[in-house]
Amino acid sequence: MPDFDLIVIGAGSAGLSITAAAAQLGVRVALIERDQMGGDCLNTGCVPSKALLAAAHAADAMRTAGRFGLGAVEPTVDWDGVRVHVRNAITTIAPNDSIERFRDLGATVILGEARFAAPDAITVNGQRLTARRIVIATGSKAFVPAIPGLAEVPYLTNASIFALSVRPAHLLILGGGPIGLEMADAFAGLGSQVTIIEATTIANRDDPELVAPLRAALRARGVVIHENIAVAGVENGPLKDGPVLRLADGRRVSGSHLLIATGRKPSLEALDLPIGQVAVSRQGILTDAGLRSISNKRVFAAGDVADPHGVGPRAFTHVAGYHAGIVIRRALFRLPARIDDRAVPRVTYTNPALAQVGLTEAAARQAGLTVSALRWPMADNDRAVADADTTGLVKLVVHANRVVGAGIVAPGAGEMIGQWTLAIAAGTKLSALAGLIIPYPTRAEAGKRALGTWFTPRLFSDRTRLLVRLLARLPG
Numbered sequence: 001m002p003d004f005d006l007i008v009i010g011a012g013s014a015g016l017s018i019t020a021a022a023a024q025l026g027v028r029v030a031l032i033e034r035d036q037m038g039g040d041c042l043n044t045g046c047v048p049s050k051a052l053l054a055a056a057h058a059a060d061a062m063r064t065a066g067r068f069g070l071g072a073v074e075p076t077v078d079w080d081g082v083r084v085h086v087r088n089a090i091t092t093i094a095p096n097d098s099i100e101r102f103r104d105l106g107a108t109v110i111l112g113e114a115r116f117a118a119p120d121a122i123t124v125n126g127q128r129l130t131a132r133r134i135v136i137a138t139g140s141k142a143f144v145p146a147i148p149g150l151a152e153v154p155y156l157t158n159a160s161i162f163a164l165s166v167r168p169a170h171l172l173i174l175g176g177g178p179i180g181l182e183m184a185d186a187f188a189g190l191g192s193q194v195t196i197i198e199a200t201t202i203a204n205r206d207d208p209e210l211v212a213p214l215r216a217a218l219r220a221r222g223v224v225i226h227e228n229i230a231v232a233g234v235e236n237g238p239l240k241d242g243p244v245l246r247l248a249d250g251r252r253v254s255g256s257h258l259l260i261a262t263g264r265k266p267s268l269e270a271l272d273l274p275i276g277q278v279a280v281s282r283q284g285i286l287t288d289a290g291l292r293s294i295s296n297k298r299v300f301a302a303g304d305v306a307d308p309h310g311v312g313p314r315a316f317t318h319v320a321g322y323h324a325g326i327v328i329r330r331a332l333f334r335l336p337a338r339i340d341d342r343a344v345p346r347v348t349y350t351n352p353a354l355a356q357v358g359l360t361e362a363a364a365r366q367a368g369l370t371v372s373a374l375r376w377p378m379a380d381n382d383r384a385v386a387d388a389d390t391t392g393l394v395k396l397v398v399h400a401n402r403v404v405g406a407g408i409v410a411p412g413a414g415e416m417i418g419q420w421t422l423a424i425a426a427g428t429k430l431s432a433l434a435g436l437i438i439p440y441p442t443r444a445e446a447g448k449r450a451l452g453t454w455f456t457p458r459l460f461s462d463r464t465r466l467l468v469r470l471l472a473r474l475p476g
């Protein structure tokens with residue numbers, strides 16, 4: 001008889017959710033973690049980055065208080081105090097992910113590095129463990145590109161930037177994706193000079209129309225953005241006082257610190273996957289639509305390491321949680337379940353925030369869909385006017401009487417994208433969405449107003465006007 005019904009490797013979002021469900025259902029489950037409980041999200045990702053951003057946005061509010069008739073002041077940034085705030089956010093959330101909690105639930109928690117010893121067996125700390133099912137949820141880590149000279153220059157990733165004891169004087173950020181943009185916003189708000197270097201365009205997965213207000217806002221706060229330019233090499237400054245980047249066009253950009261934010265790669269190298277007969281791509285573990293390994297039916301993958309159908313993973317904590325639900329249904333309840341990624345939202349938590357779900361307008365047209373783009377600017381939203389911050393807009397992509405994509409750039413965009421995620425996932429008709437009652441005054445009203453632009457030409461058409469005039473002549 002196997003030692004466990006289920007072994008889960010990795011105590012990040014997906015692994016913790018699966019382990020908690022299994023333990024509470026009475027399944028013999030072991031959770032193996034080689035580093036920190038809570039994984040990247042709690043310790044070096046989502047939580048510390050959002051805590052740092054909250055501090056930066058509070059500082060920006062002090063600088064811009066004049067718009068409310070208040071005295072604007074340049075804040076004094078106590079870097080040690082900011083670091084305490086970040087650590088407090090982590091330690092407050094940490095008990096939810098702790099060893100003690102999961103052992104109390106009934107799971108066996110083992111700290112150590114797991115390796116496959118056979119298709120149904122794992123070794124950890126010199127001990128061999130067998131299981132009916134094995135879930136790999138080891139997450140991802142920063143991808144460091146092969147740039148000449150980079151190995152000889154000190155650099156930061158998300159795993160190390162939150163441990164800085166001194167605020168950077170000039171932070172160079174290589175990469176203009178979500179991590180790079182959030183850290184640019186955070187450190188600029190906290191008083192650092194910031195320069196972004198991006199080989200294509202910033203936020204290149206998002207709708208360019210929505211990216212434009214974010215780009216403008218970052219530049220207005222002093223962030224220097226170099227786009228469509230590659231880095232040809234990296235070297236130490238003449239006094240070893242910071243890195244120097246040599247751009248492909250011959251320009252040189254120097255700073256005090258360098259952050260590498262060029263993407264993620266799955267953390268799989270320690271697992272000895274060939275011994276476990278687990279097939280992989282460059283992007284992760286190859287699985288079917290139900291997150292089961294295509295080569296070892298005992299194994300499931302969840303979170304950043306899963307590569308369903310070889311199309312690449314989605315490195316978001318909320319996707320890891322979604323994957324956990326799929327694995328729980330398949331591995332524990334033996335029910336059919338498969339991922340549906342038509343409505344996976346993503347948010348860059350800058351100010352303004354950038355949120356997207358479903359297809360962008362360009363992606364929808366590339367897919368051959370006949371679409372209409374509906375827009376509503378925040379300048380015409382009463383709550384945004386009252387907040388004295390009218391940056392941004394809502395954009396809906398409509399096809400066949402349904403929303404197939406939605407994008408928002410505005411303060412709080414991440415809190416507004418949920419209704420459109422549900423609308424896309426459920427295939428809700430436009431008429432039903434138009435009947436939704438939104439509280440006034442809220443920024444969420446902008447989405448309904450955008451939707452209204454679909455109905456307005458039809459409602460006030462000559463044909464409708466004629467119909468109403470005829471109805472007005474009827475008695476009663």
